[in-house]
Amino acid sequence: MLYYFSGTGNSQQVAKKLATLLHTQAIDICHTTMALEALKKEDHAVGFVFPVYAWGIPKVVNEFIKTLPSQPAHCYTYAIMTCGDDVGYTDCVLERALRTKGWQLHAAYSVQMRNTYVCLPGFDTDTTEVGDVTIKDIDYITKNGKMIIGITDYEPMNYKDAKGNWTGFDTEFAQSVCEKLGVEAEFVEIDWDNKFAALDSKAIDCIWNGMTISDEVLRNTSCTKAYVKNAQVVSIYAFLDGNWTKVGKKFSDNLTANMAFVMQMHDADTDFSRVQQMASSIYGLDVSYYDNENKHTVWRKNKKENPLVTGFLSESLHQQFPQANTEIFLGKHRSSLNILVDTDQGLYVFNTSVKNIFSSSIFGFVLWMIGTSLLLFVVAVLFLRVQVRSISQLAAAAEDFGKGINTKFKPYGSIEVRRAGLAFTKMKERIMRQISEKTQMLAGVSHDLRTPLTRMKLQMAMLPDSKENQEFIQDINEMEKMLDGYLSYVSGEGGEKSSFVDVNEMVSSIINKYRKNSNAMIRYSTNYDVSAIQGREQALRRAFTNVIENAFHYGKTIAVKLESDDKHLELSVDDDGPGIPAEKRDDVFKAFYRVEDSRNKETGGVGLGLAIAKDVVVSHGGTITLADSDLGGLRVLISIPL
Secondary structure (H helix, E strand, O other): OEEEOOOOOHHHHHHHHHHHHHOOOEEEOOOHHHHHHHHHHOOOEEEEEEEOOOOOOOHHHHHHHHOOOOOOOOOEEEEEEEEOOOOOOHHHHHHHHHHOOOOOOOEEEEEEOOOOOOOOOOOOOOOOOOEEEEOOHHHHHHHHOEEEEEEOOEOOOEEEOOOOOEEOHHHHHHHHHHHHHOOEEEEEEOOHHHHHHHHHOOOOOEEOOOOOOOHHHHHHOOOOOOOOOOOHHHHHHHHHHHHHHHHHHHHHHHHHHHHHHHHHHHHHOOOHHHHHHHHHHHHOOEEEEEEOOOHHHHHHHOOOOOOHHHHHHHHHHHHHOOOOEEEEEEOOOOOEEEEEEEOOOEEEEEEEEHHHOOOOHHHHHHHHHHHHHHHHHHHHHHHHHHHHHHHHHHHHHHHHHHOOOOOOOOOOOOHHHHHHHHHHHHHHHHHHHHHHHHHHHHHHHHHHHHHHHHHHHHHHHHOOOOHHHHHHHHHHHHHHHHHHHHHHHHHOOOOOOOEEEOHHHHHHHHHHHHHHOOOOEEEEEEOOOOOOEEEOHHHHHHHHHHHHHHHHHHOOEEEEEEEEOOOEEEEEEEEOOOOOOHHHOOHHHOOOOOOOOOOOOOOOOOOOHHHHHHHHHHHOOOEEEEEEOOOOOEEEEEEEEO
């Protein structure tokens, strides 16, 4: 179908003449309803004819395009533009207008009209040559003398070499095309997300890069036919299939040609024994001949089969003996072939090896590929195991160090793993040195502070007993108690070495210690079946003591449970005391924090018990949490990984 708009009659003349040559109908765009009804019936080719207005498309044409339905499938779309001088970028304007409706413009042409009306002087036809002038992108590029190609850095298609020049498969392909066109190739690296904007703005002339051809891409730009498909597995299959086909067909053609020659020799030589001897010695064919009276018994004795390997042979037999009846049968052990050729003169039975119709090298190639792949896979697995083993040992050493276990670690493996191991070793040495220096400093501070406190206690003991002196002695004892708690908190038993600790015995001894000096009722249960865990014994004892002591201070009924599985050791301590409000449970793990409304200096400590317990548990890789107890008070749950 051909749609036209004409202002002076030139475009109408071109449209009607072209419609006559193409045996189609020319419809005026101004008759919009009739044009759209005709478009619904068109499905193979749609053309637009219109004059160029100020190097653009007429308004009436643009309005008609806005009413277009979806482009029919497999529809070829072209445009004929009449002009007096030059179409400029009219084809690009038309292409963008069609693209908004999902249409693709396949070709555009211009027709220079003799003595056409122009509104300004100097815009008349430059020459007397009139006729069809093809306006294509190639003409635009040829006029400029170069093609600006938008690419991205993507090996091996497009990438920069050591000298900074673009190279790669697509790059070299584009350079070859530009050489054929006689233009210069200029490569511009583009932002892939804005590729279509760069193309529409004419910052580049084309995109020469790997791109998936989708409906969206086709709606936004014109694409060439795909010349590369990214399908490595398919390419291997195509190679193997092509090789199988080529070799199998060649072997089959050679075999049938030899059979035909033997039959011709039999026609020329009545002594069939000589023919048999020649066929066997030269071609490796065992041939038998049966006349028309006896050939029927031979047909009944054979069982027909159709294996995959005989496909090319069957085709070749039909081509070599079009007038004869041919059949193929496999031997008893499927290593030989019986080929029957039934002619008007008689029946020929050829026996040959299966190896004569296909090459076993293809199987060798497949086996070689599979073997090589398996070998590379084994090498990769072994290599990765070595690297993973070194990383796992580094992770285990870091975890042991966090638990206070001094594990020796020697970095090995890849360069990156060795660097990480060396960095860990140096970090470990720095931390141990800082802990040692802190411990020594605190020991000195402890000695310096305890000496004046001891002298003060001795002096107060020599003074007369009075209420004021007793209060002062009480203050000194409180200061000593705070000092002990503070030093224990900041030291964290950092100098203690890790060993195997019997937690069941430790918890039992702690409970028995407080049971003697308390009237509280205590229940202790355990399913603990692990004799010992690795950790810092004194640190763990202090943490468990603080938690259990806290329960004895504020509860009358206490329940302690020790449980374990294959992964964790859990200690829960419940009491019926006042508990701790949920909003303050995070704060009690802070150093020197005390819940004043439920605890005081006479019954409580200095606010370090739970802080020390958490520090010890976390250093062993565990967790400590607070919750409401079934007894009505507080539940402390400690979990330590085994």
